Amino acid sequence: MRALKSVYLTIIMLFLYLPILTLMIFSFNGSKSMFKWTGFSFRWYGEMFEDEKMLSAIVNTFSIAAISSLIATVLGTMACIGIMAMAKRGENIIMGLNNITLLNADIVTGISLMLGFIAFGFYLNMGTVLLAHITFSVPYVILSVMPKFKQLGPSSYEAALDLGASPFYAFRKVVLPELRPGIAAGFLLAFTMSVDDFVVTHFTRGAGINTISTLIYSQVKVGIRPTLFALSSIIFVTALVVLLVVNFISDRSAAEEEFFYEITQS
Amino acid sequence: MYKKYFAFPYVFWILCGTIIPIGMIFYYGFTDRSGMFTTANVLAILEPVHRKALGMSLLLSLISTLICLLTAFPLALILKGSRLGRKGFMVFIFVLPMWMNFLLRTMAWQVILEKGGIFNTMLSYLHLPQFQLINTPAAIVLGMVYDFLPFMVLPIYNVLMKIDGNIIEAAYDLGAGRGKVFSSVVLPLSVPGIVSGVTMVFVPSLTTFVISNILGGGKIYLIGNIIEQEFTTSANWNLGSGLSLVMMLFIVISMAILRVLDSKGEGNFI
Numbered sequence: 248m249r250a251l252k253s254v255y256l257t258i259i260m261l262f263l264y265l266p267i268l269t270l271m272i273f274s275f276n277g278s279k280s281m282f283k284w285t286g287f288s289f290r291w292y293g294e295m296f297e298d299e300k301m302l303s304a305i306v307n308t309f310s311i312a313a314i315s316s317l318i319a320t321v322l323g324t325m326a327c328i329g330i331m332a333m334a335k336r337g338e339n340i341i342m343g344l345n346n347i348t349l350l351n352a353d354i355v356t357g358i359s360l361m362l363g364f365i366a367f368g369f370y371l372n373m374g375t376v377l378l379a380h381i382t383f384s385v386p387y388v389i390l391s392v393m394p395k396f397k398q399l400g401p402s403s404y405e406a407a408l409d410l411g412a413s414p415f416y417a418f419r420k421v422v423l424p425e426l427r428p429g430i431a432a433g434f435l436l437a438f439t440m441s442v443d444d445f446v447v448t449h450f451t452r453g454a455g456i457n458t459i460s461t462l463i464y465s466q467v468k469v470g471i472r473p474t475l476f477a478l479s480s481i482i483f484v485t486a487l488v489v490l491l492v493v494n495f496i497s498d499r500s501a502a503e504e505e506f507f508y509e510i511t512q513s
Numbered sequence: 514m515y516k517k518y519f520a521f522p523y524v525f526w527i528l529c530g531t532i533i534p535i536g537m538i539f540y541y542g543f544t545d546r547s548g549m550f551t552t553a554n555v556l557a558i559l560e561p562v563h564r565k566a567l568g569m570s571l572l573l574s575l576i577s578t579l580i581c582l583l584t585a586f587p588l589a590l591i592l593k594g595s596r597l598g599r600k601g602f603m604v605f606i607f608v609l610p611m612w613m614n615f616l617l618r619t620m621a622w623q624v625i626l627e628k629g630g631i632f633n634t635m636l637s638y639l640h641l642p643q644f645q646l647i648n649t650p651a652a653i654v655l656g657m658v659y660d661f662l663p664f665m666v667l668p669i670y671n672v673l674m675k676i677d678g679n680i681i682e683a684a685y686d687l688g689a690g691r692g693k694v695f696s697s698v699v700l701p702l703s704v705p706g707i708v709s710g711v712t713m714v715f716v717p718s719l720t721t722f723v724i725s726n727i728l729g730g731g732k733i734y735l736i737g738n739i740i741e742q743e744f745t746t747s748a749n750w751n752l753g754s755g756l757s758l759v760m761m762l763f764i765v766i767s768m769a770i771l772r773v774l775d776s777k778g779e780g781n782f783i
Contacts, residue, residue: 252591259588263610266621266659269631273624322523329520341520344527347535350712352720352764354737355538355757358744362541362754363534382530385523401515445616445723450744463616467727471620479617486612494605 267483274476291477298474301462307373308442308458315380316437322381323388324430327396330389342389349386356383357450364451372453379451380441387440388433395429435493538761541754554755563739563756570735571763573650574718577657578665581714582707584658585665589706590699592666593673604670611663619656619727626652626728648730656724661717665710672706673699705775712771716764736760 274292278285295301330338348356360379361371369375399422407417445460452461459478466475545551557563592603610618625631626647633643646652676699684694718724722737729735736756743753 252595255587256591256595259584260606262659263607263662266618266625267610267613269625270617270621322526325519326523328515329517329523332515332517333520337517341524341527344531348527348531350716350764350768352716352760354720354722354740355535355761355764358740358753358757359534359538360530361744362537362750363530366533366537367529378530382526385526389523439612443612443614460614460616463614463620464723467616467620467623471624475617475620479613479621482617483613487609490605490609490612 267479270476271480271483274473274480276473279473291473295474295477300457301474301478304457304459304462307456311377311380311458312438312441315377315384315441316434319381319384319437320388320430320434323385323433324392324426326385326389327392330393331396345386345389348383349390353446357447360447361450370453371451373456375451375453376448376456379447380444383447384437384440387436391433391436392426392429395426399425538754538757541750542758545751554751555758557752557755558759562734563736566734566739567736567759569650569733570719570737573654573657573735574715577654577661577718578711578715580654580658581662581665582711585662585669585710589666589669589673592670607666608663615660616723618660619724622652622656622659623647623727647728648732650733652728653725653733656728657718657721660724661714664713668709668713669703669706672703676702708771708774712767715767719763720760
């Protein structure tokens with residue numbers, strides 16, 4: 248039984264990682280061939296960093312992700328504060344609307360935003376992509392921050408006010424530290440969703456503006472160049488490192504929290 | 514601190530970014546180019562090309578959802594019981610590919626399955642007959658399973674982890690066998706996760722145009738491809754909107770099922 252389980256895990260792991268590994272191996276291939284190994288080289292990495300189009304796509308992707316997830320985090324956290332003040336009915340309505348965006352198919356979000364922008368008289372450009380990314384990111388922020396607000400309740404904030412803190416001071420010193428893990432998770436989620444998005448960007452971008460995803464899509468149609476393999480390897484390794492670091496940090500802070508809990512209990 | 518007006522910016526955002534845009538789909542879907550009311554765009558789904566595409570989408574997404582479920586459930590069970598290293602780390606390994614750009618992941622399969630690609634080269638090394646998988650519905654299903662499998666694993670794993678071990682032990686104490694414990698305790702308790710996973714795989718598979726475009730070689734039309742073309746190359750937004758409305762009907766139905774079966778939101782993805 249144990250052996251069977253290990254075999255099963257291994258098969259799925261191979262299924263998940265072999266395709267990625269193939270790309271990574273062929274990113275070091277000397278020739279343009281995707282099937283024949285002609286010797287180790289960094290050629291495609293070099294070409295990648297000289298490819299203006301690819302570099303601008305990378306810059307676009309990460310600047311859109313950074314700005315949109317930052318705005319989404321602020322907007323979402325504020326929305327949570329507002330929702331906490333609402334009666335059950337108001338909360339249900341907003342959370343329901345939140346779920347529409349969250350669960351809607353990408354293609355529907357994409358075309359609806361495109362039609363919406365045109366109805367409002369916007370020209371499709373980088374700004375519309377940014378607005379679109381904020382729109383689909385906020386629900387993820389609310390989903391991560393809301394439970395923290397629920398956990399916290401109003402009493403510790405009120406206690407701080409009773410002890411003479413100003414509302415802003417109390418929020419900064421009492422409420423915000425409790426929310427921090429939720430806000431961080433929401434930001435990270437929004438960031439990933441933005442970096443990974445293709446469909447919504449596809450419909451809301453103006454001509455000539457590329458993100459990594461739209462660049463890949465256009466290249467896949469006309470013929471893949473191995474520079475894309477180099478890009479894949481870099482993206483994969485970056486994701487791996489970032490996630491390991493985040494994992495490590497959150498593990499450590501969890502351990503620290505436990506430690507402080509022990510101290511306060513004794 | 515809790516003041517309603519903090520939510521106003523987001524309420525405004527929902528209005529402009531969700532409600533009005535979806536309203537625009539309805540507007541375009543029920544009007545013709547001159548702005549007159551018509552149901553022709555929605556009824557266009559009955560045209561053979563569109564009907565075939567919708568049928569193909571439903572078929573392929575159902576197959577890939579089923580494969581994902583049958584693959585992910587045992588996987589989640591094994592992960593739950595695994596003593597291999599730290600549990601969190603094992604789960605991490607199975608969801609890591611999700612963080613890789615999904616176009617790159619789909620592209621990887623195109624490279625592998627291509628004519629004379631690695632897949633066929635390996636087959637010929639093993640003296641097996643060549644086998645053309647690219648540009649077939651099977652390749653699209655493969656791509657869907659590969660891209661969306663983590664969406665099925667995570668919710669099921671989360672629900673399984675929440676099951677109280679005492680309940681399972683109680684069932685054993687009361688004389689239930691392994692099979693009985695699984696069918697009467699574990700399976701019913703994991704329904705919210707299963708339902709959530711099924712929607713998380715079914716909806717993106719049903720509506721995709723990227724996977725079918727990359728792995729189907731532009732020869733197999735899913736409903737997503739038709740809609741995408743109406744909005745980009747054909748520029749018939751009215752028809753595209755009408756067909757989207759029909760597609761949205763299927764999304765709404767699967768959401769409704771989710772709501773009924775997972776009323777407490779236990780199978781939430783995050």
